[in-house]
Amino acid sequence: MSTAAGPRIVVGVDGSQQSVEALRYAQRLAPVFDATILAVAAWDYPAEYPGYVPLGTSEFADAAKIHLEHAITTAYGEDVPSGLETTVIFAHPGKALVQASRDAALLIVGRRGHGTFRGLLLGSVSASCVSHAHCPVLVVHEVTESEPREGNAGKGKVTEDADA
Secondary structure, X not given: OOOOOOOEEEEEOOOOHHXXXXXXXXXXXXXXXXXXXXXXXXXXXXXXXXXOOOOOOHHHHHHHHHHHHHHHHHHHOOOOOOOOEEEEEEOOHHHHHHHHHHHOOEEEEEOOOOOOOOOOXXXXXXXXXXXXXXXXXXEEOOOOXXXXXXXXXXXXXXXXXXXX
């Protein structure tokens, strides 16, 4: 993480379309908060690896970094917000984002990312963030084909959590 002073908007990025929309929301909200954006990609060992540590795990970190870079390019193109910071963290994504929220003005996450339980109303990471974050949380829903788009800053549906 950074030691930069001033407000920060933390965005959870897993490469999903919802995390791209979360980055776009952060770009629109950063001037309101007079904040910089910290895009966080977190990775943990896949569930297939319980009980042992696989050798050569750098490919997991590399994959997270590639997803992060692709999401930033998709969200912003060449109009990358000034002061944008990125980080890749080895931790469960929910825990990493809750930790990053300690010094944040706002945490933005997608409703569901690349998890496997498509029927859930809220993904496990977003639910963890809504329940445990140290700042307000904005949850971005998926954008449908029929919804209007506004240039690079597409409109997604947003859930506001009254408990955050």
